[in-house]
Amino acid sequence: MTLIQAVLIALFTYLAWIATPWLGGQGVSYHVFGKPLVAGLIVGLIMGDVKNGIIIGATINALYIGAVTPGGAMASDINIAGYVGTALALSTGVSAEMAVSIAVPLGLIGTFVWQLFATINSFLVHKTDQYAAEGDVAKLTFMTIGLPQMIAFVFRFVPAFLVLYFGASAAQNIVQFIPEWLTGIITVIGGILPALGMAVLLKMLLSTPSLIGYFIIGYILIAALGLPIFTVALIGIGLAMISMLHKSEQEEAY
Amino acid sequence: MAEKMNPEVSKKDIYKVGVRWLMSNTSAWNWERMQNVAFAWSMVPVLKKICKNKEEMGHALSRHMSFFNTEPTIGSPLVGAVAAMEVQKANGEDIPDDVFNAIKSGLMGPMAALGDSLFASTGNALLLSFGMGLALEGNVMGPIIFMVLWTAITVGFTLWGVQFGFREGMKIMDSEIFSPAMIARATAFLSILGLTVVGGLSAQFVSLATSISWTNGESTTQLQGILDGLMPGLLPFIIIMVTWYLHDKKNMSVIKLLLMLIVIGTIGSLLHVF
Numbered sequence: 001m002t003l004i005q006a007v008l009i010a011l012f013t014y015l016a017w018i019a020t021p022w023l024g025g026q027g028v029s030y031h032v033f034g035k036p037l038v039a040g041l042i043v044g045l046i047m048g049d050v051k052n053g054i055i056i057g058a059t060i061n062a063l064y065i066g067a068v069t070p071g072g073a074m075a076s077d078i079n080i081a082g083y084v085g086t087a088l089a090l091s092t093g094v095s096a097e098m099a100v101s102i103a104v105p106l107g108l109i110g111t112f113v114w115q116l117f118a119t120i121n122s123f124l125v126h127k128t129d130q131y132a133a134e135g136d137v138a139k140l141t142f143m144t145i146g147l148p149q150m151i152a153f154v155f156r157f158v159p160a161f162l163v164l165y166f167g168a169s170a171a172q173n174i175v176q177f178i179p180e181w182l183t184g185i186i187t188v189i190g191g192i193l194p195a196l197g198m199a200v201l202l203k204m205l206l207s208t209p210s211l212i213g214y215f216i217i218g219y220i221l222i223a224a225l226g227l228p229i230f231t232v233a234l235i236g237i238g239l240a241m242i243s244m245l246h247k248s249e250q251e252e253a254y
Numbered sequence: 255m256a257e258k259m260n261p262e263v264s265k266k267d268i269y270k271v272g273v274r275w276l277m278s279n280t281s282a283w284n285w286e287r288m289q290n291v292a293f294a295w296s297m298v299p300v301l302k303k304i305c306k307n308k309e310e311m312g313h314a315l316s317r318h319m320s321f322f323n324t325e326p327t328i329g330s331p332l333v334g335a336v337a338a339m340e341v342q343k344a345n346g347e348d349i350p351d352d353v354f355n356a357i358k359s360g361l362m363g364p365m366a367a368l369g370d371s372l373f374a375s376t377g378n379a380l381l382l383s384f385g386m387g388l389a390l391e392g393n394v395m396g397p398i399i400f401m402v403l404w405t406a407i408t409v410g411f412t413l414w415g416v417q418f419g420f421r422e423g424m425k426i427m428d429s430e431i432f433s434p435a436m437i438a439r440a441t442a443f444l445s446i447l448g449l450t451v452v453g454g455l456s457a458q459f460v461s462l463a464t465s466i467s468w469t470n471g472e473s474t475t476q477l478q479g480i481l482d483g484l485m486p487g488l489l490p491f492i493i494i495m496v497t498w499y500l501h502d503k504k505n506m507s508v509i510k511l512l513l514m515l516i517v518i519g520t521i522g523s524l525l526h527v528f
Binding site (some may be wrong): 010018019020021022024025026027028030031032033035037038040041050051054055057058059061062065096097105117118119121122124125128131132133134135137140141144145148149150179181184185189191192193194195196197198199200201202203204205206207211212214215217218219220221222223224227228229230232233235236237239240243244 | 273276277278279280281282283284285286287290291292294295298302305306307309311312313314315316318319327353368371374375376377378382383384385386387388389390391392394396397398400401403405408409412439441442443444445446447448449450451452453454455456457458459460462473485486487488489490493494497498500501502511514515516518519520522523524528
């Protein structure tokens with residue numbers, strides 16, 4: 001990986017973080033640019049392999065599809081998993097399943113950055129109290145998007161850059177020496193881990209157990225019939241209309 | 255009398271509040287009072303118009319340094335509504351700090367619940383699933399469609415929501431879009447659509463095949479071949495169902511399930527089951 005590639009990708013691990021305002025705050029940075037799907041596209045563009053980038057990004061994303069941050073609790077740093085995971089996978093040329101296995105530990109380590117950041121902010125907020133009470137708008141601005149962002153930049157950019165710039169060639173060497181039985185294990189694990197993302201999402205979506213019927217229909221449409229996802233989405237809209245709108249029309253009719 | 259004191263808070267000022275809230279809501283996030291710094295900072299464009307001196311500004315900013323946390327997009331009308339209360343207060347209405355705190359803490363919870371469960375998770379996951387499905391087919395439009403649509407929805411709703419909240423003031427919770435019936439219908443619609451897409455997505459992303467085979471005389475039978483004859487993708491389906499059951503019905507944590515899947519994969523692979 002070249003210096004400029006490592007700098008650009010590390011920059012995105014900062015810009016697309018949940019606490020970074022510059023791309024549009026949590027709603028855009030975390031929920032759009034922070035998703036491994038989008039990370040796959042951006043890393044693919046930077047590294048000149050868009051097709052494999054988006055496939056790897058999407059596969060890593062499957063593991064984290066149900067990840068939300070209610071009340072700021074973060075189970076996994078999906079941004080690091082997406083950007084650094086995709087970049088390492090592309091530079092070593094491993095399969096998408098193996099990329100998932102690379103991304104998991106990265107994502108777990110990344111959560112400590114968030115916890116450390118929020119802890120430092122908990123000290124800073126007392127200084128901010130003082131500036132707020134003085135009515136000092138300039139200093140309040142500094143304490144809102146100035147100082148925390150300097151800290152965030154150091155916490156995000158530096159470790160990501162080091163891992164990418166120095167880790168990529170090391171990872172390349174390691175991958176060459178992985179024995180076949182270990183590749184087998186990593187590939188099987190990478191194949192079944194996305195089941196976790198799906199399970200979390202299912203728990204969230206299943207307000208009543210009978211709704212699992214729709215999941216089964218969607219599964220069969222692709223597993224057995226091989227329909228494109230766009231077609232499946234249209235079938236989903238059709239099913240939702242029949243179930244919801246038909247019911248309310250009937251209610252109105254009586 | 256009111257004319258003389260009425261501050262000139264324009265639509266543009268509220269737009270600035272919206273932009274500040276959109277960008278900063280998680281910037282100075284802390285364990286103690288969460289989004290409070292961002293909330294206070296977002297009020298500045300309005301407070302600059304209505305506070306006559308630094309002392310007044312100090313009082314107003316301190317008022318908003320109290321605990322605040324909500325889902326930032328769906329919670330945006332609350333930011334506008336509080337800005338409207340500041341203007342009312344500047345116009346001479348007697349609104350003590352307690353009332354500000356009561357209204358903020360009263361509405362931030364329901365808005366966070368709605369935002370987290372319907373918007374940031376279900377809605378986002380639905381569009382994301384769709385984009386992921388396209389991406390796996392090698393289609394670059396997958397990430398692009400997701401990026402463009404979700405950015406437009408988030409930025410659009412936040413900027414509109416702050417204006418809406420400012421116009422409606424404390425009436426926001428009575429409005430149609432936040433009514434329980436409306437929310438229930440939207441949730442049910444998105445659930446059905448979401449489950450169908452997630453079902454398809456599961457088939458694309460979870461993969462597992464058995465390598466068990468046996469030889470009977472001259473013919474070798476592959477177990478996977480028999481399973482495919484029953485239903486393609488049967489093993490991934492079983493894995494998803496078991497994981498979901500343990501997570502949802504047995505309350506097993508994500509970390510435990512992660513370890514469980516790693517152990518299953520390792521043992522299965524070493525014993526040449528998979």
